[in-house]
Every structure is written in structure tokens, then in C-alpha cells.
Amino acid sequence: MKRWIAPLVFGVVSAGSAHYAVLHFAPSLIMSRAMDLIAQRGAQLHQFQIGQRTTPETQTVVRPSPDLAYSACLYDLSQAPDGLVVTLAATPGYSSLSFFDSDTNNFQTVRGNGQTQQVRLLPPGMASTDDAMTSPTEEGVILTRRLAPSQEEFDAAAAIAAKDSCAPA
């Protein structure tokens, strides 16, 4: 009996390690695949890409909202050491700018409130200031959302989204 104790302990430790590894790595792996998919759809680094109106044919990530106009900016702060300046153009109706790190955390959201909003995003390790925030990871994605339940509203939102910017400081 005694000789089985060590393998049993090893089995329990393996179970705990595998359990932790799945939970720890699954979100970042899923996020990485989603970012690859966004890039394959033509998104350039440090540049907003206006998404097509969300339909069954155009959806790229799970559970997209067909009532919103999205645009996405992929970022890699190792290639923008002074950070990024991100601008959300003024929009009548709901609009927001949301920042996601590569671990899927939505670490900041800025609501449009009908006005142009500008945020500076700094690389990990730099100190946040009143007008600049620090990304927890070097890579991530920034999304804009605008309320656009109809084709007409989507067209108007897309025209405004063309004025958004996401560029190295």
C-alpha cells in the first residue's frame, strides 16, 4: 500500500496543476484567437477598423450585438513605447470606448456622452496619470460601440466612426 502513496500524490498534484492551467490559460488563448481573427479581417495595428454591420454572415466573435456598430483597434505597446492616443469622435446617442487586455479584462471604459473623448494609453510599468492610463499587458484590443439598431443608424454611426483614431503618441 505504502508504495502507491507517492504515485497517488503525484496524480493529485497533476490534477491540481492541470485544473489551474486550463483556468489560467483558456481566457488568454481564446483572446489571442479572437485578435488573430480580427487581424485576418483586415484590422491593422494601431488603427481603428470599422466593422461591417453585425449579421449572421459578418459575425467574428461569439455573441455579437446586432444593434451596435463596432470598430476595433489592435494594439501592441512594445511597438509604441510612448503609448497610444485614442480618440472617440462625438456621437449623438450611446457610444463608448472600451479597453481589453490580452487576458480579456475590460480594464477601462470611457462613455462618449455626446462629446469627443480622448485617452492616452501607456505601456505596462508606466505610471498612470490624470489623463493617461496604463495597460496591464502589452497587447490588447480597443473597441468602440455605437448604438445602431437600423441600417440607417449604422450608416450614420460608421460615418462618425471614421473620425475615431488610435495612433502612437
Add this chain to the structure above:
Amino acid sequence: MKRIFAFAAAGIVGSAIGAYSAATMSGLLPGDRRTMEGISISGWNGSLDQGSSDASPYVRARIARHGLLAMAKSEAIYFTRATDDAGSPLRETCRYRLSGGPLPAGWWSVTLYDADNFLPDNDDEALSYDASRTGSGRWEAEIAPTRPQEEIGWISSRNAGQFDLTLRLYMPEPGALSDPLDAIEAPSLERLACEGEGQ
């Protein structure tokens, strides 16, 4: 040799159990429809931890699988349901009445998703129902594979198979965050009839 085999077997079996249990508990397995957990209001299940670094590893994995790029609760809260008011799974072959009143948010919507967490493959232009169509009072909509005969809101379930619904509350009012059970009157979902059944 026997001892090496015992360690290898324990490692393989232990790793498999650990990985499977993590996938099960966090909703990562194919076919798992538990998109959100934490708060349950009249059949709608939600969590206030989505998108947050404070979320447990299980919630974070579940959100990554079923609701990637969900916003934090200050901006939006999400609820999902996969059953009707009687507890039966939602199916394309049935018609349902979705009804409710004002919701404590700047804007809200209800959207239908298929078993793969995507919009169903149809061109009915009726993928969701939202606050812009309801005014400030009571409202109702029908969920069905074909457009209802009466003038009523419609969410198309054509080609959805077994599906679920996501309720989004954007710009939630403070009460919806501090006391969601009291503040949110979640829409009801009554099954009207199914194919092969009488009305």
C-alpha cells in the same frame, strides 16, 4: 519499471481529471450553455463580474468562451436564459411570447443566439428586440421562426435549433448594480405553442 508506469499513469489520469473538471466548472465544454452564473432573476442568469479582473477564474473562462469582449458592469450587465418560464429548453420549433416593462438602464436589448453562441443563420432582419421600439410602458414581442400575423415585435428563431437569449442592460442605473434582484424586472418568456401541438 512498474513504478515508472505507476507515476506515468497517475500523472495522465490526474491531468485529465484536472483539465476536465476545470472545463466543466467554467463552461468551456462544447454544448455547455451556462453563459453566466451568479445572479438569477426569473430564469435569467447573470453576473456582475464580467470583464473584471476581480472575476473568479471560472467566471473569466466562462465569459471568454461565451461572451468575449463583454464590458464591465459599470457600462453593461448581461443576463442569459436557455429555458422558458416553465423550465423547458428553447427550441426553434416553438413560438414564445417575451414580455416585460421598463428596465433600469439607459438602453437594453434582447438577442437570440444558437447553440454555438452565434446569431442564427437567417436573413429575417429580426435578430433582436430593443428599448428603442418599446416606449416607456409594458411591451411584448414574439420569438418564432416565422413573422407573427399580428403587429407585434418579432425575434426570428429560424435556423436557430436549440437557442438561448441574452438580455443586455447598457448604462445600468445604480440600483441595478447594488440590488439587481429588486431593481430588475426581468422579462417573462411564455411558450405559446410548438410544431405538432395545438394552440
